Amino acid sequence: MFDVLIIGCGVVGAALAYELSKHELSVCVLEKENDVAVGTTKANSAILHSGYDPKPGTLMARLNVESVPLTKEICRKLDVPCKNIGSLTVAFSEDDMETVKRLYERGVKNGVPGLEIIGQEELRRKEPHISPEALGALWAPSAAIISPWELCLAMAQTAVRNGTELYLDSEVTEIKKKGESFIVKTSSGVYEARNIVNCAGVFSDKVHAMIAEPCFKILPHSGEYFLLDKCEGDKANTVIFQCPGEDTKGILVSPTVHGNLIVGPDNAAVKAGDLSVDAKRLQGIKETARKSVPDIGFGENIRNFAGIRAVTDIDDFIIGETEVQGFYDVAGIKSPGLSAAAAIGVYVKNMLEASGVPMRRKKSFVDERHVTRFNELTAEEKREAVEKNPLYGRVICRCETVTEGEIVDCIHAPIPPCSIDGVKRRVGAGMGRCQGGFCSPRVLEILARELGRDPMEIEKDKKGTYILTGRTKGEQA
Amino acid sequence: MIYDVIVIGGGPAGLAAALEAKNEGAEKVLILERDRELGGILNQCIHNGFGLHHFKEELTGPEYAGRFIEMVKNTDIEVSLDTMVLEVTKEKQVHCVSKTEGYRILEAKAIVLAMGCRERTRGAISIPGTRPAGVLTAGTAQRYVNMEGYMVGKRIVILGSGDIGLIMARRMTLEGAKVLACIELMPYSGGLTRNIVQCLHDYDIPLYLSHTIVDIKGDKRVEQVVAARVDENRRPIPGTEMTFDCDTLLLSVGLIPENELTKNAGIEIDKRTKGAVVYENMQTETEGIFACGNVVHVHDLVDFVTAESQRAGRAAARCALAGGVDGGKTITMKNGSAVTYTVPQKIRTGNVEKLCELFFRVNKVMQKAEIEVLDGENVIAHFKREHLAPGEMEKIALPRMLLDKAAGSELVVSVREVE
Numbered sequence: 001m002f003d004v005l006i007i008g009c010g011v012v013g014a015a016l017a018y019e020l021s022k023h024e025l026s027v028c029v030l031e032k033e034n035d036v037a038v039g040t041t042k043a044n045s046a047i048l049h050s051g052y053d054p055k056p057g058t059l060m061a062r063l064n065v066e067s068v069p070l071t072k073e074i075c076r077k078l079d080v081p082c083k084n085i086g087s088l089t090v091a092f093s094e095d096d097m098e099t100v101k102r103l104y105e106r107g108v109k110n111g112v113p114g115l116e117i118i119g120q121e122e123l124r125r126k127e128p129h130i131s132p133e134a135l136g137a138l139w140a141p142s143a144a145i146i147s148p149w150e151l152c153l154a155m156a157q158t159a160v161r162n163g164t165e166l167y168l169d170s171e172v173t174e175i176k177k178k179g180e181s182f183i184v185k186t187s188s189g190v191y192e193a194r195n196i197v198n199c200a201g202v203f204s205d206k207v208h209a210m211i212a213e214p215c216f217k218i219l220p221h222s223g224e225y226f227l228l229d230k231c232e233g234d235k236a237n238t239v240i241f242q243c244p245g246e247d248t249k250g251i252l253v254s255p256t257v258h259g260n261l262i263v264g265p266d267n268a269a270v271k272a273g274d275l276s277v278d279a280k281r282l283q284g285i286k287e288t289a290r291k292s293v294p295d296i297g298f299g300e301n302i303r304n305f306a307g308i309r310a311v312t313d314i315d316d317f318i319i320g321e322t323e324v325q326g327f328y329d330v331a332g333i334k335s336p337g338l339s340a341a342a343a344i345g346v347y348v349k350n351m352l353e354a355s356g357v358p359m360r361r362k363k364s365f366v367d368e369r370h371v372t373r374f375n376e377l378t379a380e381e382k383r384e385a386v387e388k389n390p391l392y393g394r395v396i397c398r399c400e401t402v403t404e405g406e407i408v409d410c411i412h413a414p415i416p417p418c419s420i421d422g423v424k425r426r427v428g429a430g431m432g433r434c435q436g437g438f439c440s441p442r443v444l445e446i447l448a449r450e451l452g453r454d455p456m457e458i459e460k461d462k463k464g465t466y467i468l469t470g471r472t473k474g475e476q477a
Numbered sequence: 478m479i480y481d482v483i484v485i486g487g488g489p490a491g492l493a494a495a496l497e498a499k500n501e502g503a504e505k506v507l508i509l510e511r512d513r514e515l516g517g518i519l520n521q522c523i524h525n526g527f528g529l530h531h532f533k534e535e536l537t538g539p540e541y542a543g544r545f546i547e548m549v550k551n552t553d554i555e556v557s558l559d560t561m562v563l564e565v566t567k568e569k570q571v572h573c574v575s576k577t578e579g580y581r582i583l584e585a586k587a588i589v590l591a592m593g594c595r596e597r598t599r600g601a602i603s604i605p606g607t608r609p610a611g612v613l614t615a616g617t618a619q620r621y622v623n624m625e626g627y628m629v630g631k632r633i634v635i636l637g638s639g640d641i642g643l644i645m646a647r648r649m650t651l652e653g654a655k656v657l658a659c660i661e662l663m664p665y666s667g668g669l670t671r672n673i674v675q676c677l678h679d680y681d682i683p684l685y686l687s688h689t690i691v692d693i694k695g696d697k698r699v700e701q702v703v704a705a706r707v708d709e710n711r712r713p714i715p716g717t718e719m720t721f722d723c724d725t726l727l728l729s730v731g732l733i734p735e736n737e738l739t740k741n742a743g744i745e746i747d748k749r750t751k752g753a754v755v756y757e758n759m760q761t762e763t764e765g766i767f768a769c770g771n772v773v774h775v776h777d778l779v780d781f782v783t784a785e786s787q788r789a790g791r792a793a794a795r796c797a798l799a800g801g802v803d804g805g806k807t808i809t810m811k812n813g814s815a816v817t818y819t820v821p822q823k824i825r826t827g828n829v830e831k832l833c834e835l836f837f838r839v840n841k842v843m844q845k846a847e848i849e850v851l852d853g854e855n856v857i858a859h860f861k862r863e864h865l866a867p868g869e870m871e872k873i874a875l876p877r878m879l880l881d882k883a884a885g886s887e888l889v890v891s892v893r894e895v896e
Contacts, residue, residue, distance in 0.1 A: 227600070231740070276607040279691065279713075303600040305608065379572065382563075383580040393576040395561035398511065399737075404576075435598040437617045441625055455627065460610035464697035467610055468627040469724070472652055475626035 002028045002165075003357060005184060005193035007172050007207055010041040011152040012333050013199035015345030018074075018155035021162040022367075023349075024360040028193070029156070029164060030186055032171035032203075033462055035422045036415060037152035039201045040337070042425065043275070043307030044223070045265060046148050046256055047239055048072070049336040050087060050140035052107025052115060058316045061110045064336045067343035068142050071151070074342055078154035078369040080147060081257035087143035087239035088118075088127065090134045090292055099243040100138045107140065114141040129235045129293045143239055147257050148338050149425040153415065154369050155345075160414040161366050167191075169463070172200075175211040177324065182211070195357060197328045197348060202272060202310045204331035212322040216332060217313050220272050222306040223265025224281050226289075229300040229433045232261040240292050251288040253296065258400075258428060263289045263296060265307065275306045302433050309334045319348065321355060328352070372409060373427075375401035396446070397439040399432025404446060411450040418451065420444060421461040440467075479584045480505045481797035482790070483571050485562050485738065486591035488517020489779045490770025490786040492545035494589045497790030499552050503797050507555040507583070509562055509573055515549070516542030517593055518616070519779065521623045524644055526671070530780035541779060565590070565742045567763050586797035589789050590739055590753065590761070590768040594775055596641075597731040604636075606693030609700075615641040615729040619648070628652055630725025634702050635659045636690050638666040638673070639868075640777065642729025647676035649727075656680070657721045660688045660704050662711055665842045667731075667868045669777055689713060693726060702726050732775045739768065749818040750774040756804070757824045757833050758792035759785065767793045774820045774836070777870050781836070804828040808883060813851065813891025815839050817867070826881050832874040835890065842866045843894045848873060851889040857882070865892065 004020055006013045009031035020027045033039070048068050054060035075082035091097045100117055107115045116139040123130055123137050160166050167188055174185040175196065184191045200207040205218045233255050242250035256262050266285050286298055312318060312332035317340070321328050330348055333340070353359045374392055377385060386393040391405035410417060410426040417423045420430065423443050430436030430443065444467065448455040459465045481503035484495045487510030495508050514520065519527070522538030529535055532544070549556065560575040571583045596614040604612075611630060619641065621627045633649050635642045638661040646656045659677055664687045666673050677684050685704060691713045692703040706717035734752040745754045745762040752773035753761040759769050769789035770782045804825025812818060819837040839846075843865040850858040850873075860873050873890075880888075 226603075273696070276693075277603075277605050279603070279605045282603055282605070299601075301600050301603060302598065304603050304605075379580065379582070382574060386574060386576070386579040390576040390579075393574050393579055394559060395511065395563075395574065398561065401561075401563065433598075434595045435600055437596050437598060437614045440613075440617065441620050445625075455625075462697065465610035466698060468621065468629060469631055470628045472622055472626045472628055 001181060002026045002191065002193040004195045004197060004352065005030065005182070005191055006197045006199055008199035008201055008204070009036040009152070009156055009166065010039050010199065010201050011037065011148060011155075011338055011341040012201075012330055012344055014152045014155040014159065015341040016197060016199060016330070016348050017159035017164050019345035019349045021159040021164045022362055022365050024362055025357070027159070027164045028191060029159070029166045030170040030172060030184070030191065031166065031168050032187070034168050034418055035425070036156045036166070037149040037425065038462065040308055040310060041152045042149050043225075043305050044148060044335070044338055045252055045254070045262065046146055047087070047252070047254065047339070048082070048144040048146055049339040050107065050115070050143040051110050051112045051336065051339070052103050052138065052140060053244060054110065054336065056106060056109040059319060060317055060336060060340065063317065063340035063343040063347060065111045067340045068144070070342040070346070071146070071339070072144065074155065075146065075151065077367055078158055079371045080150045080154045082144055082146045083257055084144045085238050085255070086139060086141040087241060088123065088137040088139055089241040089243060090123070090130065090137045091243060092131070092133050092135065092291065096243045097136055100136065103138050107138070112140060112142065115139070127237055127240060129295060130240070131292055131294050133291070145239065145254060145257050146338070153426065157414040158367065158369060162362065166415060172207060172210070175207070177211065182326065195326045195328065195352060197330055199330045201333070202308055204310065204329065208322070208329055208331065211327055212324045216318055218332070219311050219313060220270055221267055221309045221311045222270045222275060223267055223309060224277050224285060224304065224306045225262060225264030226282070226285065226298065226301050227256070227303040227305070228261040228263065228297065229302050230259045232297050232300045233259045235261055235293050235296055242288070242292055251285055251292070253289050253293045258431065260302070261296070275308060277304045277306050302435060317344070319344065321351070372406060374403045374406060396442050397429035397432065399434050400428045402427050402429040402439075407443060407446050408450060411447065416451070417447070419459045419461050419465070420447070420467070423447065478505070479586060480507050481585070482506045482587045482589060482793045483583060483585040484508045484589040484591055485565065485571065486510065486517065486593060486772070487512070487515040487556065487558075488591065488593050488770065489519055489542060489545065489782050490593065490772070491517070491589070491591035492542070492549060493783040493786035494591055494767075494769055494790035494793065495554050496545065496548055496552070497787040498589070498794040499554055501791045501794035503794035505555075507557065508549070509557050509560045509571070511559070511561045513559055515546045515556065515558070521619050522644070523623050524648070527779050530778065531783050562738060565738045565766070567742055567766070569765055586765065587793035588766045589793050590766065590772055591770050591786065592735045592738065592772045594732040594734045594771040596728070597733055599728060602730055604690050604693060607695055609693070609695040609698050611695070611699035611725045612693060613725075613727060615639075615645045615727045618727050619645055622648060622652060628654065630654055630723075632657060632723040633725045633727060634704075634721050634723045635727045635729060637661060637729035637731070638668050638684060639729040639731060640668040640672050642727060643668045643672040643676040645727055645729070646682050647680060650680045650682070656682045657723055658682065658704070659684045660690060661686050662689045662707060663687070665866060665868070669868060690726065691718065699724050699726055732771065734772045734775065736772060739772070742766070747818065747822055749812070750820060754822045755820060757821050757828050759789035759821070760792060760796070765796050774818065777868065781870065807886065808880060809887050810835065811887050811889045813849070813889040815841060815843070815892040816890050819890050824880060826877060829877040829880060832876055833880065834872055834874050836870055836872050837890055838867055838870055839865045839892050840867060843892065845895050846892050847895045849891045849893070850875065851891060852883045853885050857888070
């Protein structure tokens with residue numbers, strides 16, 4: 001019997017698990033996929049928004065602004081890549097300048113620190129590649145770029161290290177109330193808990209409907225992106241937004257924490273689960289992005305992807321206890337969901353506490369994590385690293401300079417990866433310009449070796465994404 | 478200790494350069510190779526067709542590499558395997574790392590860059606659709622099949638008719654897979670004619686020219702790909718779609734010289750070749766740093782890589798032993814009509830013994846073509862060819878006398894079709 005059972009281990013579920021793991025509680029997290037951070041969390045703009053955009057008074061506004069410093073602190077403690085580069089919301093017309101003023105005022109109301117409206121000259125100084133058409137911008141210094149999946153992983157790992165039980169490959173199929181507690185049936189077994197928090201992302205309406213009256217509907221939207229080679233990474237120094245349109249924050253151009261350039265997203269309603277990219281939409285993104293930064297070298301694109309967003313028919317996050325006592329929704333966590341996740345964790349923890357879940361701080365909470373990232377070390381540190389562990393001397397991913405040591409480290413850390421993409425999300429192998437062309441056979445070999453499995457069983461990503469189809473004739477003989 | 482010549486990369490280019498540097502009198506020569514063995518990509522090219530020019534006989538990739546590896550073993554050339562070079566500086570320091578030797582900073586009088594190339598990926602051409610398993614580059618598939626002994630699919634479509642794609646069409650067929658089609662964006666194949674015949678025609682694999690992939694379907698593994706005809710601007714024509722039920726899409730959509738080390742060292746890159754700008758002796762714009770093979774421009778035949786790399790190795794040794802050479806007047810080669818690039822891009826006439834070989838590619842298929850070298854308005858040399866194609870690198874030899882006589886500091890290479 002768990003005190004709290006969390007459904008879904010995206011960044012929101014992980015943030016809550018992390019927060020709860022600071023307390024003397026028994027907590028479990030159920031994730032239907034074979035890894036954490038594989039839904040909305042893995043494919044988005046990878047940004048901590050400053051918080052000027054959400055309507056004042058909404059939960060989105062409050063939790064976004066509260067969350068930014070909180071997330072930065074977590075990144076520092078748990079060794080998650082995060083860079084405070086600020087954002088610029090660029091105006092291309094007098095109308096846009098009016099919008100910028102409105103956003104400034106809204107931001108001030110929301111409590112966003114350091115906002116400033118800057119003119120053309122200052123804008124150009126910050127962004128030498130910005131379009132000559134740009135007139136000015138809203139400067140939000142608290143905005144940052146982050147590695148979303150590493151944030152999720154780091155919080156989930158820390159929760160696990162502090163006693164939280166995480167069950168992967170555990171899709172919830174049924175929830176029943178039994179007296180004061182819930183019985184949760186999943187593809188991996190049956191779990192019992194006093195409280196359930198639904199953090200199921202784009203599936204949160206379905207999970208909600210398993211036990212409570214349907215009261216919201218997820219309307220999945222996708223946003224498509226370009227990810228460009230590092231040689232284009234210096235086309236932007238900050239997160240460059242355009243003035244927001246109807247239902248999107250607009251196409252952004254931004255460096256990533258890994259040094260690439262990310263361009264996107266657009267916004268379109270899609271069928272649930274549809275993460276395909278479309279040629280016309282990509283063309284639209286290219287054209288719009290060039291309005292901000294005309295000389296983006298799209299010839300250096302290394303990957304297109306689409307991220308799914310849990311948009312709902314309600315214009316705010318849906319967070320709270322349902323009519324079923326002990327069953328909580330944390331749903332509709334669309335943008336700025338990543339930015340707000342850490343504060344959502346605290347908010348829900350407080351909510352549980354207010355409902356009578358006892359929160360006694362653990363005396364021995366481990367609140368740190370260290371990851372060796374070989375390519376970030378100095379020459380001297382590299383020398384020492386290889387001396388200590390020769391596996392750091394064998395570079396597996398040549399584009400991102402990821403070593404065998406780092407891959408082995410991540411396989412033996414809490415929440416080990418079981419797929420090539422799981423390794424990629426943890427250490428960046430295969431994330432570079434050759435997109436795993438050279439390193440994926442080696443990563444596969446290392447995974448099989450370290451996990452003690454047949455290479456044939458190692459998959460690309462989620463279950464069913466098999467890579468190998470058999471032995472060659474020579475090997476069969 | 479300072480090496481005379483450090484060669485980065487132990488594939489065909491690096492092997493030939495190191496051997497030739499040794500032959501030319503360099504004493505301390507070192508090859509740094511990132512893989513577990515020498516030979517580079519040849520090790521996975523188990524088909525034949527290598528060596529016809531250099532050895533005058535037909536060898537497989539591993540055999541071709543094997544001969545050079547054997548020759549290297551018979552010298553005192555040092556080899557560091559499983560060693561990754563992280564940085565090269567203009568001061569000719571090489572930072573590298575390996576499990577056995579740790580992190581080292583080595584110094585050399587001359588450096589030869591021979592890192593080869595990598596394959597263009599799905600992202601480089603933004604193929605729409607889902608992102609399931611089963612989309613991989615032909616070279617990665619080749620590694621799985623030929624080096625690791627695993628098959629990567631049962632029903633295959635290949636995008637791109639570059640040589641690796643064609644070779645893999647045959648290889649997968651021989652391993653029992655069904656290759657449904659080879660799809661090529663351009664109106665002509667990007668590969669060698671002999672490969673079209675021996676790898677597609679001989680196995681009844683259809684080649685769809687002027688087609689591309691417009692959609693990939695499948696959530697977990699590829700289930701279908703959709704191809705469509707393209708117009709003269711290479712845009713898909715609606716209504717011409719064909720759907721293939723397959724589990725694998727192999728990409729053979731071009732190779733890119735792998736020049737991150739070169740760029741980080743601040744060495745000038747030619748936008749067209751995506752390799753370093755080189756002189757007649759394969760020296761880059763940085764004195765003492767040379768480059769050869771696919772890291773300079775993508776070759777079709779390894780035999781030409783060998784010849785080019787021997788030139789680089791020879792020059793690197795001379796540079797290490799004697800220091801820089803005064804090459805006399807410098808001529809810059811320019812691309813005229815129908816020419817996409819030339820290598821070398823610069824010629825110091827004083828360094829040319831009798832002939833300077835010039836390599837180039839054309840941008841379209843041509844029958845009966847005339848190649849002209851222009852010095853301003855004057856045609857100073859012309860050559861005839863019966864057939865030219867973008868997929869086949871072409872070469873002409875310019876006599877030193879002609880170069881010396883050139884009035885300007887630029888020569889233009891231009892190609893036109895003749896009636």
